[in-house]
Every structure is written in structure tokens, then in C-alpha cells.
Amino acid sequence: MPQKILQILPPHPLRPDYDRSLAPGDVRDDFQRRLEPENFTAAHFTALAARLSEALKHSPDDPMLRYQLAFVTMQNAPNAAGLALADELLAGIQQSGAPHDGDVARLRHLLDGVLSRAGAVRPSDYTVQRVNWSINNRCPMSCRGCYNPFVDDQITYGQATMIVDKLARHGSTDLVIAGGDPLLWKPIFDTVDHAIGAGLKVALDTTGYTLTHEDLERLSRLSTLRLPMDGSTPEVQRAFRRSTDRDLTSRFKRSLQMCDDVGFRRVRVHTVASRQNIDDLEAIAEIVFGYDSVQQWVVFQWWGRRASRKLTEEMTVAAAEIESRLAKIRATYPDKAVIFAEATDREFLNFMIQSNGQVVTFAAGLSEEFIVGNLLTDEMEEIIAHPILDFAAMRRGVPVALQESGTS
Numbered sequence: 082m083p084q085k086i087l088q089i090l091p092p093h094p095l096r097p098d099y100d101r102s103l104a105p106g107d108v109r110d111d112f113q114r115r116l117e118p119e120n121f122t123a124a125h126f127t128a129l130a131a132r133l134s135e136a137l138k139h140s141p142d143d144p145m146l147r148y149q150l151a152f153v154t155m156q157n158a159p160n161a162a163g164l165a166l167a168d169e170l171l172a173g174i175q176q177s178g179a180p181h182d183g184d185v186a187r188l189r190h191l192l193d194g195v196l197s198r199a200g201a202v203r204p205s206d207y208t209v210q211r212v213n214w215s216i217n218n219r220c221p222m223s224c225r226g227c228y229n230p231f232v233d234d235q236i237t238y239g240q241a242t243m244i245v246d247k248l249a250r251h252g253s254t255d256l257v258i259a260g261g262d263p264l265l266w267k268p269i270f271d272t273v274d275h276a277i278g279a280g281l282k283v284a285l286d287t288t289g290y291t292l293t294h295e296d297l298e299r300l301s302r303l304s305t306l307r308l309p310m311d312g313s314t315p316e317v318q319r320a321f322r323r324s325t326d327r328d329l330t331s332r333f334k335r336s337l338q339m340c341d342d343v344g345f346r347r348v349r350v351h352t353v354a355s356r357q358n359i360d361d362l363e364a365i366a367e368i369v370f371g372y373d374s375v376q377q378w379v380v381f382q383w384w385g386r387r388a389s390r391k392l393t394e395e396m397t398v399a400a401a402e403i404e405s406r407l408a409k410i411r412a413t414y415p416d417k418a419v420i421f422a423e424a425t426d427r428e429f430l431n432f433m434i435q436s437n438g439q440v441v442t443f444a445a446g447l448s449e450e451f452i453v454g455n456l457l458t459d460e461m462e463e464i465i466a467h468p469i470l471d472f473a474a475m476r477r478g479v480p481v482a483l484q485e486s487g488t489s
């Protein structure tokens with residue numbers, strides 16, 4: 082009997098600073114819950130902004146309402162008028178207290194960056210070369226501090242091909258398809274074929290949990306297949322990636338072996354380095370480089386973008402510490418590509434399509450996720466006109482050390 086694979090919308094723990102005394106339906110409660118998958122849409126943000134505006138009419142000097150409306154306005158595909166409103170709202174915050182001065186200053190900093198970009202002349206032929214696509218929202222894992230944003234809705238194959246065609250017409254060259262886990266979405270193979278046929282270079286980022294030989298055959302034209310390995314033992318593995326399967330390490334090894342067996346050579350292994358596996362990196366490297374199929378090993382510094390403060394303390398490990406471990410590993414494997422992706426400076430690097438076609442970009446802080454459009458309804462030209470996008474940052478990509486000039 083075939084094994085039943087868990088397919089969940091990975092849970093995101095409530096943010097540590099949620100105020101649990103707020104009643105459901107209170108506009109301030111809706112503000113703090115705006116990034117939960119069922120809320121993270123332009124329609125929800127528009128409705129929330131309208132309610133915050135209404136509340137502000139009654140309390141025009143309320144610093145919290147001003148801050149919240151400025152934030153939501155910036156997050157919902159802002160145009161010049163929206164940015165001017167956010168500017169005015171933040172400028173009018175007089176008193177300190179709630180929100181914290183630091184929060185207001187941070188939003189001010191983000192807004193100043195966006196305003197300066199809005200004022201700059203953009204090259205008319207600008208293209209978003211690298212696109213990340215969280216193509217489905219279901220996953221067989223529930224990782225600790227999964228930073229992926231999710232929305233509830235799921236596009237169809239027809240909608241996916243329409244999006245691909247828009248990207249190809251626009252001139253995008255590189256597509257990284259992830260999830261959730263894209264292999265849990267049935268039309269993934271036809272979508273990959275369609276994207277490659279349209280001239281895009283396509284990489285697939287999967288847990289590999291359901292990978293089969295047949296899948297690998299269908300995916301033979303990928304530029305890279307990205308597979309995880311975060312611990313040399315199930316215990317260490319579970320410190321980041323969790324599932325009902327108690328032995329993920331064996332499952333992940335099985336996927337790599339399958340790539341070796343069929344001669345699929347363009348594998349990139351991803352390891353999320355945290356306090357929990359820092360002492361295991363050498364053992365992980367030994368496993369990873371034992372497979373001929375592995376071309377690159379990318380070590381991501383664990384990043385608590387959506388994690389609670391407690392989890393962040395438990396998981397975070399300094400970049401310098403990871404670097405020093407990797408230096409030793411590089412000396413052991415001088416012919417191998419060992420790439421480090423730091424969590425810092427991740428401001429506005431992404432152009433990410435979500436499972437409902439919505440396009441988002443992120444700043445580095447908590448809740449700093451910005452909707453810039455939806456490829457089901459908008460053309461790329463309309464989306465890239467949004468001043469929130471930082472083209473220079475997107476070109477750089479996730480900061481990586483050694484060999485590559487951009488990844489993610």
C-alpha cells in the first residue's frame with residue numbers, strides 16, 4: 082500500500098509580541114495577524130487599511146493607529162499617493178510609548194529607502210531576472226522557524242502557464258520553484274516543462290520527500306535540483322526539519338542516492354545552519370560530498386524572520402562561527418563548491434510569487450513583507466512599477482560567500 086504523505090500548510094507560531102488581550106475582530110488584533118496565511122492578501126490589506134483610516138478619523142493623533150496605517154499602506158502595493166500618506170502619518174507621530182520609538186524609526190528607515198527609490202529614474206528596460214516561486218503551499222514538513230510566507234489559495238496549471246508566459250515575455254531568465262514542497266503539487270512536471278520550453282532556466286527546491294526515479298526523468302532538464310540535508314543523524318535533523326517521519330536523514334540520503342543512480346548531476350544540497358547542528362556540519366559535509374550528483378553545497382544561516390524570540394535564541398548561530406567551520410571543511414574538500422548564504426542584508430532581495438499568484442518582496446525585519454501585485458491579474462510592467470521593489474538588491478540576490486554571485 083502506498084505510504085500516505087503528510088501535506089500541510091506549515092504552521093507559523095504566533096509572533097512573540099502578539100497582544101493576546103485584544104479581542105478577535107478588534108482592528109488592532111487584525112493588524113497583528115495580517116501575515117497569517119488566510120489574511121496575507123491585497124484584499125485583506127485594503128479592508129484593514131479602510132478600517133484603520135476610519136478609526137483614525139475618531140482619534141487622529143493616536144500614534145499606534147498612525148503607525149499601523151502607515152505600515153499597512155506601505156505593504157499593499159503602494160503608489161506615490163500611498164507613500165505620501167505613510168510619510169505624513171509617520172511624521173505626525175508625536176509621543177513615544179506604543180508603538181516603540183524603535184519601531185517607528187525602523188519603518189521610517191524603510192520608507193526613506195522606498196521614497197529614494199521612487200525618486201530615482203529607473204532604466205526603462207529593467208527586467209526582474211531571477212524569480213522565486215512558492216508554487217504550492219503544502220509541505221510534508223513543519224520546520225522550526227520556516228520563514229516561508231504562505232497564503233491559502235492555490236493556482237491551477239492553466240494559471241501557472243499564464244504566469245510563466247508573462248515572465249518569459251518580460252525577459253526573466255531564472256526561475257527557482259519552491260513551496261511548500263513543489264513535488265506535492267501534481268502539475269509541477271508540466272509546469273517545469275512549460276517554463277523550460279518558454280526559455281527559462283528552472284531550478285527546483287524540494288524536500289525530496291516524495292522523489293522517485295520517474296520524477297527525476299521528468300525533471301532531467303532542470304538547471305539544479307535543490308535537496309536538503311541538515312543533520313547527519315535523525316536527532317540533529319529534527320532540530321530544524323520536522324515531520325511525522327522520525328528518520329528524515331535516511332529519506333534525504335535516499336533522494337541523493339537516487340540522483341546518483343540515475344546520473345542526475347546537477348544537485349545542490351541545502352543545509353540550514355543553526356545552533357543545533359553547528360557541531361555537525363563536518364559530518365553533514367562528509368555525507369553530502371559522498372554523492373557524485375552533488376555539485377554544490379549551500380549552507381544557509383538559520384534566519385528567524387517569522388520565529389518567536391525563544392526559538393530565535395535557541396537556533397541562531399553567528400555568521401562568523403559558521404564561516405570558521407566552513408573554512409575547515411573547504412580545506413578538507415578543496416575541489417568542492419561550499420557556499421555560505423548569510424542571513425543579514427536580506428533587505429528587498431526577493432521577487433517572490435506565491436501559490437495564489439501574488440507577488441511579494443521582503444525586508445529583513447519581522448512582519449516586513451510587502452505585496453506588490455498579482456500575476457493572475459497584473460502585467461509584469463505594472464508590478465515592477467511599484468517603488469517598493471529594489472532592483473539593485475534583487476540583482477545581488479541572497480548574499481553568498483564564494484563561487485556564486487547570487488542564489489536563493
Ligand SMILES: C[S@@+](CC[C@H](N)C(=O)[O-])C[C@H]1O[C@@H](n2cnc3c(N)ncnc32)[C@H](O)[C@@H]1O
Binds near residue numbers: 384
Ligand atoms: C524558500 S525554501 C523552499 C524549499 C523548501 N520549502 C525547503 O524548505 O526545502 C528555500 C531554502 O530556504 C531554507 N530555509 C527555510 N527556512 C529557513 C530559515 N528559517 N532560515 C534559513 N534558511 C531557511 C531551506 O533550507 C530551503 O532550502
Ligand code: SF4
Binds near residue numbers: 224227228229262322
Ligand atoms: S520544508 Fe520548507 S516550506 Fe516546508 S516547513 Fe520546512 S522550511 Fe517550511
